[in-house]
Amino acid sequence: MRAFNHINAKSLDEATALLKKDGSVAIAGGGDLLGALKDDIFPDYPKLVVNIKSIPELDNIVLDGNILKIGTLVTLADAARNPLVIESAKAVSDAAGAASSPTLRETTTIGGNVCQLPRCWYFRKLGNRFNCARKGGERCFAISGDNRYHSVFGTGVFKTDSNTNRGCIAVNQSDLAPILAAMGAEFVTTERTIKAADFFGVGVLSATVLNMGELLIEIRIPVSEVSKNCRYKRFAFRKSIDFPVLSVTVAVDADKSYRVVIGGAAPTPYIAVKAEEVVKGKNITDELAQEAGIAAINGAKPYKENEYKLQIIKTLVKRELIALGSN
Numbered sequence: 001m002r003a004f005n006h007i008n009a010k011s012l013d014e015a016t017a018l019l020k021k022d023g024s025v026a027i028a029g030g031g032d033l034l035g036a037l038k039d040d041i042f043p044d045y046p047k048l049v050v051n052i053k054s055i056p057e058l059d060n061i062v063l064d065g066n067i068l069k070i071g072t073l074v075t076l077a078d079a080a081r082n083p084l085v086i087e088s089a090k091a092v093s094d095a096a097g098a099a100s101s102p103t104l105r106e107t108t109t110i111g112g113n114v115c116q117l118p119r120c121w122y123f124r125k126l127g128n129r130f131n132c133a134r135k136g137g138e139r140c141f142a143i144s145g146d147n148r149y150h151s152v153f154g155t156g157v158f159k160t161d162s163n164t165n166r167g168c169i170a171v172n173q174s175d176l177a178p179i180l181a182a183m184g185a186e187f188v189t190t191e192r193t194i195k196a197a198d199f200f201g202v203g204v205l206s207a208t209v210l211n212m213g214e215l216l217i218e219i220r221i222p223v224s225e226v227s228k229n230c231r232y233k234r235f236a237f238r239k240s241i242d243f244p245v246l247s248v249t250v251a252v253d254a255d256k257s258y259r260v261v262i263g264g265a266a267p268t269p270y271i272a273v274k275a276e277e278v279v280k281g282k283n284i285t286d287e288l289a290q291e292a293g294i295a296a297i298n299g300a301k302p303y304k305e306n307e308y309k310l311q312i313i314k315t316l317v318k319r320e321l322i323a324l325g326s327n
C-alpha cells in the first residue's frame, strides 16, 4: 500500500468539505476500499482518505411511523440481526446476512455495500494494469475479453459522458442493491433524496449517481406489504465469501402488483418489467411463473462467455415467484 493522509471526520460537514477536494476518498468499513488501495488499482492514488465511521449518529436503525430508517454506518451484521429489520423487511436481513463473510459483516457497512466499486477483474487487476473506461480510459477490456461474470443486459451509460463509444459491462454485485430497489427504498444523502432505483449508476470510479463529496446518510424503506412479502435468492459458486453471480428479488403488494429485480445481471439492478407484466394481478401458478422466467430475459444480450446466466435467471425467477405465491 502506498502512503496517504488519513482524517477521522467528526461531522458530515467536515467530511463533505474534505471530499470535495481532488484526490480524496471516503472510507467506511474499508472492506472494499482497503483492497483497492492495497492492489493499487486507481489511476491516481488517493492522497487523502476520509474516515466517516468517526461521525456520530449514522449507525441507528429506527422505525419512524411506517418508514424503516437504516443509517449508512449500520454494519451488515447489525442489519441482519436487527429485530425491526427482520420484522418489517426480512429480505434485507437475509441478504445482509448472506453477503461476504461473518467477519467482514461485522465491520462493513450498508452504505459501503451499496456504494462499492465493480468487481470486474480488469478493473481490479493489481497495479492498474487495465486503464479501462470505468477508470476514465478509452475502452472496455471485458467486451472482447473474459466476460463470464459480466452484464447480459447491455452496457452501462456513463453518467457524465458524451463519448458514446465508451461503455462498461461490469455488473452491480451488491447483495442489498436489488432488494432496496424492489422495496422502493429512498436514499438520503448530504444533498438530496434519491429513489433506490435511480441511485445506482455507471461513473468513472463510481457505481452510484452521487456527486463528488456527496455522502449517503440513511436508507429509508417504506414498511408495507411489499417489504414484508419480499423474497431474495442469490446464486454464487461458493457458500461463503463469494459475491452473487446473480440474484433475484421478488415482491408483491396487496393488489397483486409484483416487483421482479435481478442483481448481477446488468451494471445497475435490473428491473424485469416484462416478467412483472406477466404476473400482474394474477395468482402465481407453475405455468405463469415459468412464463415470467422466460419474460425476465426478454431483450437480453449475452456476451461470448456469459450466456449461462440466462438459464439461471429463468430458473430463479420461476422458483422465487412460486415460493412467493405459496407464502
Ligand SMILES: Cc1cc2nc3c(=O)[nH]c(=O)nc-3n(C[C@H](O)[C@H](O)[C@H](O)COP(=O)(O)OP(=O)(O)OC[C@H]3O[C@@H](n4cnc5c(N)ncnc54)[C@H](O)[C@@H]3O)c2cc1C
Pocket: 025, 026, 027, 028, 029, 030, 031, 032, 033, 034, 035, 052, 072, 076, 098, 099, 100, 101, 104, 107, 108, 109, 110, 111, 112, 113, 114, 115, 116, 117, 173, 174, 175, 176, 210, 214, 215, 216, 217, 241, 242, 243, 244
Ligand atoms: C472478500 C469479500 C467478499 C465480499 N462479498 C460480498 C458479497 O457477497 N456481497 C456483497 O454485497 N458484498 C460483498 N463484499 C463487499 C462488502 O460486504 C462490503 O459491502 C464492502 O466492503 C463495502 O462496505 P464498507 O463499509 O467496507 O465500505 P468501504 O470499503 O469503506 O467503501 C466502499 C466504497 O463506498 C464508498 N462509501 C462508503 N460509505 C459511503 C457513504 N456513506 N457515502 C458515499 N460513499 C460511501 C467509499 O468511498 C468506497 O468507494 C465483499 C467484500 C470482500 C472484501
Ligand code: SF4
Pocket: 118, 120, 121, 122, 123, 130, 132, 133, 134, 135, 139, 140, 141, 142, 143, 150, 167, 168, 169, 170
Ligand atoms: S467491464 Fe467496466 S470495469 Fe470491466 S473492463 Fe470494461 S469498462 Fe472496465
